[in-house]
Amino acid sequence: MLEEQLTVAHLSESELLARIFPRLDRTSAVLLGPGDDAALVAAPDGRTLISIDTQTQDQDFRLQWNNGYRTTGFDVGWKAAAQNLSDINAMGGRATSLVVSLTMPPATQVSWVEDFADGLTAAIRDLGAADCSVAGGDLGRGRELGVTVAVVGTLGGLPPVVRSGAEAGDVVAVAGTLGRAAAGLALLESSVAMASLTPEQKALVENQCRPIPPLAAGPLAANSGVKAMMDISDGLIRDAGRMAAASTVVLDFDPVALKAHAAPLEAAAGLLGIDPMAWVLGGGEDHGLLATFPAGIQLPAGFTAIGSVQAVDESPGGSVRIAGQPADTVGWDHFAD
Amino acid sequence: MLEEQLTVAHLSESELLARIFPRLDRTSAVLLGPGDDAALVAAPDGRTLISIDTQTQDQDFRLQWNNGYRTTGFDVGWKAAAQNLSDINAMGGRATSLVVSLTMPPATQVSWVEDFADGLTAAIRDLGAADCSVAGGDLGRGRELGVTVAVVGTLGGLPPVVRSGAEAGDVVAVAGTLGRAAAGLALLESSVAMASLTPEQKALVENQCRPIPPLAAGPLAANSGVKAMMDISDGLIRDAGRMAAASTVVLDFDPVALKAHAAPLEAAAGLLGIDPMAWVLGGGEDHGLLATFPAGIQLPAGFTAIGSVQAVDESPGGSVRIAGQPADTVGWDHFAD
Incomplete structure (x- = not known):
């Protein structure tokens, strides 16, 4: 079978994971993972920030846009990482890891999934989230593509920056x-x-x-x-x-x-x-x-x-x-x- | 409008959240949240367990089963919590919080979403995850129902229990x-x-x-x-x-x-x-x-x-x-x- 004909329906979950893992970086904040029931991530100041965001096909992105542009797996991976890294940034923190759930129609090309993993990795690297890597995830089937990322991060001992602190004169x-x-x-x-x-x-x-x-x-x-x-x-x-x-x-x-x-x-x-x-x-x-x-x-x-x-x-x-x-x-x- | 005719398309995100929040418990492990860009959760031993799981309609559950049973929002909420709490249990840990992403067709009844929140809360309480509560989440639209939960937890200073530790004689x-x-x-x-x-x-x-x-x-x-x-x-x-x-x-x-x-x-x-x-x-x-x-x-x-x-x-x-x-x-x- 030609590589471009290979879809996720042709692979077991472990075969698909074996194609994804080499495309992910690993940083020292991830103490254990992926591969067990949960990952273990450093939380050096005894607290962890956490947030979650979902992107759903035809709601948050189109695979094919009106002007002809086709959204790549790389785009979706990048954006999923960037959105979540931004939530930690907004609290004044630094992300320490992402866990990623990818829901896919069976006809999804394996190369799309590999490209998605590359997009996650590139966003983490290029946006400068140097302490962060993918610690684990979940793969499943659905009628439409859906990507949910949860992110954890550290405040490095500082208080969280909330949205309720603005005062007259600022x-x-x-x-x-x-x-x-x-x-x-x-x-x-x-x-x-x-x-x-x-x-x-x-x-x-x-x-x-x-x-x-x-x-x-x-x-x-x-x-x-x-x-x-x-x-x-x-x-x-x-x-x-x-x-x-x-x-x-x-x-x-x-x-x-x-x-x-x-x-x-x-x-x-x-x-x-x-x-x-x-x-x-x-x-x-x-x-x-x-x-x-x-x-x-x-x-x-x-x-x-x-x-x-x-x-x-x-x-x-x-x-x-x-x-x-x-x-x-x-x-x-x-x-x- | 009758309450049972009310769908998520009739409410803004903040109106829907205002119906969900009162149905959730709050424990002391959640230091901040929900309501900001990320929640802050205690990680008392300087590490946090993290895992993520997705349930998608018609893949992981059917809204209407062959034998006539109709899956309730309560069922979906319970199961989403239980699956994730189990991942922390399997590492030898205790869950400290969940973040929940719910993707819904616009025709989803608001009462279904309230029932879903009740199911999350009941599972956490009845399964004995006394340190755990919902710290944050994300609501979005999709063609099918999808629920992704990420869970964080603590090992209380112990090493994680991995699946690679079995030895002959055990x-x-x-x-x-x-x-x-x-x-x-x-x-x-x-x-x-x-x-x-x-x-x-x-x-x-x-x-x-x-x-x-x-x-x-x-x-x-x-x-x-x-x-x-x-x-x-x-x-x-x-x-x-x-x-x-x-x-x-x-x-x-x-x-x-x-x-x-x-x-x-x-x-x-x-x-x-x-x-x-x-x-x-x-x-x-x-x-x-x-x-x-x-x-x-x-x-x-x-x-x-x-x-x-x-x-x-x-x-x-x-x-x-x-x-x-x-x-x-x-x-x-x-x-x-």
């Missing part, structure tokens, strides 16, 4: 990019063929398929007096609304700073007839960080100021504004229309 | 039941209506839908000189083959001891015209423990001897026998036919 800052993944998604869903995109526009598509969370920034913020922090995964305005509600404050964004994030998106936005600010305000999946710092301190490397925190006034629960005006919630919600 | 023992979940599965797949089953036979169906891993037995074994241990999730013979291979030994089962496990299954087996030994040898999902102990020690409570470990002879890699004869591999494999 500076609001972001690390990483805003709106690039959303611009890439719009290009993927458009009828503009991949081949006709400029290198700059192709880079936006890459940011959607293989996001680049700023993993150095989270621990740096935790060591630099950050007051509140979270991952921007559902869009700046929506996620800022969550921070504002958790902290009972007003987050007020500076339109000039927001426009600086929109400028690099203007060519792609023009191509599709879209206002690039919609991507900056509503796009998640870049997995940047939203944080607040005490006024007057020098922001840690990677962060730029984007607004300020104010006390709540008439609205009881905290809110988001742009230059003092209420910002609409334009991000993504999984269920509501 | 006693082979099991804790928990064998074949009951497989018998229940056969009843669910049969045309014998639920209503016509005896209470004993209904209890077998319950063991399939809501398995009862012996969670006290794992840590007790770890404190009692256990040499090798694993969860029996894919069938005694198949899982014993994995332990034999990892330890490079022969596991030789005593047919008299095996028959003692088959006896309580005889009525159900007779009803379906099946040899109950097929369930004892091939059935997983009871999530009992397979372990080896040094000869001559008193087995810890919950374990009964079922065979002995012998040195490998002609076969190079380790094997499983019954009264010295090669045992066929009759368990479950997700991919191979």
